[in-house]
Amino acid sequence: MIHNVFSWWSLLCAVSVINIVAWLLSAAALKRRQPLLPADAYAVRRMQLLLSAGYVLGCAFRSVLPVFDVPRLCLVDSWLSSVVVGRSVATVAELCFVAQWALILRETSLATDSRVGRTTAAMMVPLIAIAETCSWYAVLTTSNIGHVFEETLWGVSAALLVLSLVEIWPRCSARLRPLLALWGSAGLAYVFFMFLVDVPMYWGRWLADEARGRHYMSLAQGLLDVSSRWVVSHRLEDWQSEMVWMSLYFSVAVWLSIALIHAPVPERRLTS
Template sequence: MPLLWRTKSNPLALWWALLTLASIANIAVWFFLYRELHSQALGGSSGIELMLLLCAAYVFGCAFRSVLPRADVQRICLFDHWLSSVFVGRSVATVAEVCFVAQWAIILGQLGRLTGADTTLNIAWVIVPLIVIAECCSWYAVLTTNYLYNAIENSIWAVAFLIVGVALCRLLPEFHGLVRWVLVAAIAGIVLYLAFLVTVDVPMYLARWKDGLADGSKLLGLLEGLRDVRTRWVVTHDITHWKGEIAWMSLYFTGAVWASLALCACYSLDDYLPRYRTEAAAVSWTAPSLPHAVSSDMLLGAFSR
């Protein structure tokens, strides 16, 4: 494999090296979390085990796409290998992205049940189906090379995380101290993400779609596109071909992965959340209590039987 492009004079090589280093660091953090939290999973907290699994799918999936980056509709990549095919990359991305939003759904469900916030619980149920629809739009865009469906896909992501932000805002009055600050930080991150989607990402895909209409670019049929994504990839080390991808890929493979890791860590703190409930919220809503004679061990025993 030619190595000439991987020189200090090529900014694309530096970008790829930074993505690769970030991926290695992210994987190391995941293994650290696994070591620290797996004991809780062994203790019977299957929720943590599921969160670790979902986080692994996203962290390792993004690492794979960082080491072998590709732009799906353009069919361009950095390395001439069958793993660089769009079919492989899009398949990995689909699994990883559904797992990522499933993490958000689990966290919202955890906080919604603790606080009795119906708004948060309802949003937890909605966001995964929304992203499944977005993934279908993404696949249609990739197969047909129709950028309009990339714009629709990212618009659905914007709607999904807009309502996630609403769910987190609903939780703000329920907590104080560190938990409230974590919620504020998450909301701020979502605001920045939405701003990027609305001002950069979606307009970029709409502009590409309009350019394609203007120059009469031929769209592919679904079967033709399926064959194309499996067999055609164009290796290019020209920075001009990647300029439109570098911004979103850099944010996606760093900030979004850090969010996934943070969700996994936050979920493990379930036992600490009640102490950060605001006094008014704790008084206004309490979980239904069992008779004093019934212990949690007895309840678990009944279910096990």
């Protein structure tokens, strides 16, 4: 159990170091396997490695310099802890992460001739790009309604991924089905979490702000604010609502990103 902010922060930092080491080991393992892999399979894994680097490093940065965006809270008194820096890093990292999923889904869909999977793969990055725009709106204006739309789009993307895996299931080899089942189960759990916990949380915060008559910033005011103001807080009560999702996001999600580097890519079917 986390008793204070420093214990939690130390845990995040330790996990980020482990994650970077795991990525470096994965890069070395992939290099050793290169002569054994077909050129196209290696190219896919190489792209996964590069995209994973963006996510691993982005999450490590945010672990060392955590930021609670809307109230502008941080743990380290530095411009690097400003929301404009943290949100920019998060945007790049999250687009890298969703691109990993889109890439593996695209390759699997091409191999199994799944039109649903190909369509979903093409939609995922644009959907999350829109979600990131909603996140920026929430951060700049301090209106949590932006986070409601952001998290809804993440949940919808995960739901589409799960539906695609269900459609692909009968088309793939028995050897790959346990992996598809694992991905589908994780995706389904994520969908339930988003729509039963995360989206309602932000919706509740927005309703509470509306009830209090909160004044929201304009986009221009918000941009100036996130670039120039950060509030250092080490109080447990200020960070408690963020600890669970940050801890899971900077650990389990990163491990999934690294695992995707080594995920098997089915051979494409030959067409006559």
